[in-house]
Amino acid sequence: MKVIFIGTTGVHHALVAANLLVGQGDDGRYSSLRGFADTGIESSGKPFLVSDDGRGNQVYSLGVGKDLGLAERAMGQFINILGFESSDIMVKKVPIKGDKLMLLLIALANIGWLKTISNFLAERLIKWQLRDIKQCVQQVKI
Amino acid sequence: MKIIYHCFGGSHSSVTAAAIHLGLIEKHRPPSMEELMSLPYFDKTTNQDFGSIRFMGVDEFNNEIYVLGKKSMSDRFSNILMGIAEMLGSADQVLVINAMDRVNLSMKLGGFTSRRVGIPSLGRPVVARGTARAFFQLVNLVEITRLKALHNAEHETGDLV
Numbered sequence: 001m002k003v004i005f006i007g008t009t010g011v012h013h014a015l016v017a018a019n020l021l022v023g024q025g026d027d028g029r030y031s032s033l034r035g036f037a038d039t040g041i042e043s044s045g046k047p048f049l050v051s052d053d054g055r056g057n058q059v060y061s062l063g064v065g066k067d068l069g070l071a072e073r074a075m076g077q078f079i080n081i082l083g084f085e086s087s088d089i090m091v092k093k094v095p096i097k098g099d100k101l102m103l104l105l106i107a108l109a110n111i112g113w114l115k116t117i118s119n120f121l122a123e124r125l126i127k128w129q130l131r132d133i134k135q136c137v138q139q140v141k142i
Numbered sequence: 143m144k145i146i147y148h149c150f151g152g153s154h155s156s157v158t159a160a161a162i163h164l165g166l167i168e169k170h171r172p173p174s175m176e177e178l179m180s181l182p183y184f185d186k187t188t189n190q191d192f193g194s195i196r197f198m199g200v201d202e203f204n205n206e207i208y209v210l211g212k213k214s215m216s217d218r219f220s221n222i223l224m225g226i227a228e229m230l231g232s233a234d235q236v237l238v239i240n241a242m243d244r245v246n247l248s249m250k251l252g253g254f255t256s257r258r259v260g261i262p263s264l265g266r267p268v269v270a271r272g273t274a275r276a277f278f279q280l281v282n283l284v285e286i287t288r289l290k291a292l293h294n295a296e297h298e299t300g301d302l303v
Contacts, residue, residue: 002230078227079230081195
């Protein structure tokens with residue numbers, strides 16, 4: 001099964017959710033996760049593979065901008081149109097308070113000297129909203 | 143193959159492009175307002191339709207044609223959907239086409255007045271005039287898309303042989 005966690009950005013809270021699902025990032029050092037605040041991954045607009053267990057289970061994160069509901073609906077219908085079912089792939093949105101701020105932080109991360117501050121603030125925001133992120137993760141079973 | 147035309151509201155440029163693709167309107171002359179209004183979904187969408195992929199028909203090569211309104215997500219949305227298609231190993235079965243870059247100011251103003259402000263009597267004539275002005279650009283977009291679809295289909299057939 002494939003699971004895609006979608007967030008306003010795909011390299012902050014959605015990435016943390018994807019990592020938590022596969023048992024990574026428990027130490028709380030989220031900014032050291034592979035792909036964290038990576039502007040290249042974010043600007044590609046494509047799902048970022050976080051984990052592949054080699055048995056067909058893959059976990060991705062994806063940034064879709066400020067309208068999570070719209071993206072979730074369109075992606076769900078698109079997957080159906082392609083002939084796949086909910087047992088093949090699951091799209092799970094990760095809404096947290098202040099998630100639109102992540103869009104600003106990823107824009108700031110593009111400016112070299114602001115990257116460190118941006119990462120620090122993103123990590124703080126994630127820690128503050130960790131309960132909501134974990135709740136989203138708990139709703140997913142692979 | 144599935145071809146999805148998308149624009150801001152999934153109501154004007156994407157619907158017109160899909161209609162051209164399907165031959166619902168003639169492509170050698172701009173359509174009249176009555177012809178545009180007779181198209182399914184043209185200037186008829188609501189807020190609930192954002193993010194809904196709506197079926198418009200099947201073309202002569204058996205391609206399924208859809209329209210989608212994705213608000214201001216621009217080309218990012220094409221990348222998102224194509225990324226998912228790649229992930230599922232279906233990238234060669236899908237074309238996601240952004241019709242927004244063929245939209246002119248009249249279409250934006252008319253569309254906004256009709257759909258967002260909710261005064262169709264005022265917005266419709268403006269959006270219809272804008273659509274007529276952008277018509278041959280939309281025809282061009284559709285022709286490029288049809289060529290891409292044909293190319294993909296030939297490539298697929300070649301792979302099978």
